[in-house]
Amino acid sequence: MSSVSSTTTAVAPATTLRPRTATAAESARARWGRRFQHGGWFVAPFFVMYGLFVIVPVVRGLYLSLTDANISGDHTSFVGLANYREALKDDLVWSSLWHSVKFTMYVVPCIIVVALLMALIAHHAVHFKWLWRLCFFAPFLLPSAVVGNLWWWLFQPTNGMVNHVLGLDTPWLAQKSTAMTAVVIATLWWTVGFSFLLYLAALQNIPQHLYEAAELDGANAFKRLLHITVPNLRNITGLVLALQILASLQVFDQVVVMYQFGPGPEESTRTFVQYTLEQGFTSYRVGYASAISFILFLIIAVVALGRMWLLRNREEAAR
Template sequence: MSPSTATGRAAGAPAAAPAPRPARPARPGRRRASLAGLWFVLPFAALFAVFLVWPMLAGLWTSFTDRSLASPGADFVGLANWREMLGDSAVWQSLWTTLVFTAISTPPLVAIALAMALLTNRAAAGLGWFLRLSYFAPFLLPVAVVALIWEWMYQPGFGMVNGLLTAAGLAEVAWLTDQNTVLAAIAITTVWWTVGFNFLLYLAALQGIPSYVYEAAALDGAGPWQRFTRITLPLLRRTTGLIVLLQIVASLKLFDQAYIMTNGSGGPGYAARPAIGYIFEAGFTGLRVGYASAISYLLFAVIVAVSLVQFRLFSRKGETA
């Protein structure tokens, strides 16, 4: 928030300089309603309607049919898909997988990002660009590149991760082929890949805290830890809330890396098949578009519900802070 409001002001600032017009006592009415605005909205509205609203409505209808990718047309089957979905353990397993992934990936994605931002903010200015580059660079890699690198690193025998483990005298881990570790392995990869984005948000927020706040606190005799817990963390609260919100929603949409790193198999025991993975599989691999549409709405509802709850919590925190 802080940078965008900051730049917002910055751009607004020159506007203030060249003599603000004396506010006209009586505006010539409110802006007159005209159709011009409608024309301006039209292109976006058209795309919005065709690629968002329409698939949403059509998909809802499809979920009541036996539509298949392999044949044209479809028959109405009532609630059959929805009933099947509620009794389909694979649906719940994939949702559970998504939730577990969200739960294990979000804390490190927030905590490590914060640590990185604090270190970068604190380290000598000359190091700044290097740290920023190192932490953020992975975020710029296409997911396929990330997956290729990590699949290769996780290889038993000749991969780097196990090489380091054995060099340290530890046992090898069959990262991607053991159903107990595959999701964690994907979470580690995800942290490495995307933490840089959260890091940048934190860094921007940290740099928005004026140094006199700290100086005043230091004069009052607050130690570094106190300054961190009493000043930095509270001032970052809103940024943290935002990052957690963005992160949870992003984690709930897990698919790309899980799909590529398990070669589309979902991993041993389907331990790494997230909700979108199952939707993809039901619809495109299993050809059952109708059934996949029904599951889509379940996930859709979960994501919207989580976003709304979070949004409420996070706004309330903002008000009381």
Template sequence: MSSTTVVGAKAVRPRTATATDSARLRWGRRLQHGGWFVAPFFVLYGLFVIVPVVRGLYLSFTDANISGDHTSFIGLSNYREALKDPLVWDSLWHSVQFTLEVVPCIVVVALLMALIAHHTVHFKWLWRLCFFAPFLLPSAVVGNLWWWLFQPTNGMVNHVLGLDTPWLTQKSTAMLAVVIATLWWTVGFSFLLYLAALQNIPQHLYEAAELDGANAFQRMLHITVPNLRNITGLVFALQILASLQVFDQAVVMYQFGPGPEESTRTFVQYTLEQGFTSYRVGYASAISFILFLIIAVVALGRMWLLRNREEGAAR
């Protein structure tokens, strides 16, 4: 029997499946089996992330105040004002300064801590617990703890080091105090990443190098460091993105103020001051989107470097 069906005077052949149909079928099966499981996440993500972001973007083009009354569209005026505002640039520099100081310290200290926890023989669980435990503390606890530790008269830092330094009241040490507190608080996360990466390095590489006469430093230089290259890039990227948004610990340590001579006022803190102290919600939204663009550029730059490195390795 012919596969052709005669309809009137024309012959209609059955349509063959195309690549588009196959792709549509695969996506249909995936949505059928897993769509209902991820649907609650997408609903909540849309309500609490997408909608506020879109709303904030709209407000950045208005002169909205905190009450929401008499809002009018003013175009790019907020962005032009922000680019001319010296406090925007000062607070941005404070965030960048903090990032430049804390990120290299976290990378180096986290790697050293991971090496200690990985190569120690006794009480491995205790080393890991001690290194990671501070990361579990809330930011308010960390800020108040280090506020007390940095007190000039009865603080533990000056007492142990034999100093009389007013850490929190002079401009030269104000940001350094925030860096030290942040290093102690957040290094545990990067330590965990490095520890997991160290455990994934094949042991036979070290054994072969040891048989060839390589000492501990040579094994570290030619085996450990190259195998940790990707995780080091990840740690750098994550810490840069987090450090540019520094707010909690600095605000708590300086009793919700900008620090001595406004030396610790960060970009996020200035944004909140404009929104909830000066009641300029539209202007604060514009400032926040400037920070969003900076963070997006950093993230895209990281992705571009990683892709180029992978393409170079593939060649």
């Protein structure tokens, strides 16, 4: 009887293949890749142009503000925050900033009130609505040089139309007390059309049944304006206020044209932007002008962020 030896062969268990879980970084790259594939190529030209004409100049200007660069670009050395310290001690910086702030305080409330009145007229007009809209918006299409020269002629003391119509002989552009007022009037006439369009669009979105219900309850036109129109225009008024403040702080074009690139009588109309350009292109101090311009940038940024903070708090309170 022969013995049969059985050999036992050990077979290793088959390894279960599991799909590898993608990491968070890989998922993000894939997600952004899909988004770029769908729409990235359409917005890429904008980002390229934005980087070349906004980001690069801003970074370059920030670097120049830390140097003593002149307009020729020769012998530039790093000076750190010296330009900023000098700007904070410069009386002309503060006076020009005050002129810009004063102009803003004058022109912004006027634009809001006049634009709202113009929008109400164009909205409720029975005949020739297109003519009202054209007349109110047309000045906004004019170039700043045309507006400045036009109002320079209108404010002339001898043959100007303003004095002729009002029966005055006031030297509007030659005396300190009326110099800024002349700029405010010219700016109001020129720029109110943009805010007028915003208000007109907002008026057309107010539901008509609110006015009908108020009229049935006996509310007159003034009460309907006060309790229906104004509350429904709150958001657009905040937008107009923010846009006009940011634009008014940068006032430059019409001022330098009306006053022939001068600072006005007793330097009463020299604005912040004008003083910046004087330092850069008259005194040839590019580094110092860059520092001044970044101070204005910080002021505008604070205003914009403050507006966003107030809007967010208002939305949270409404919830």
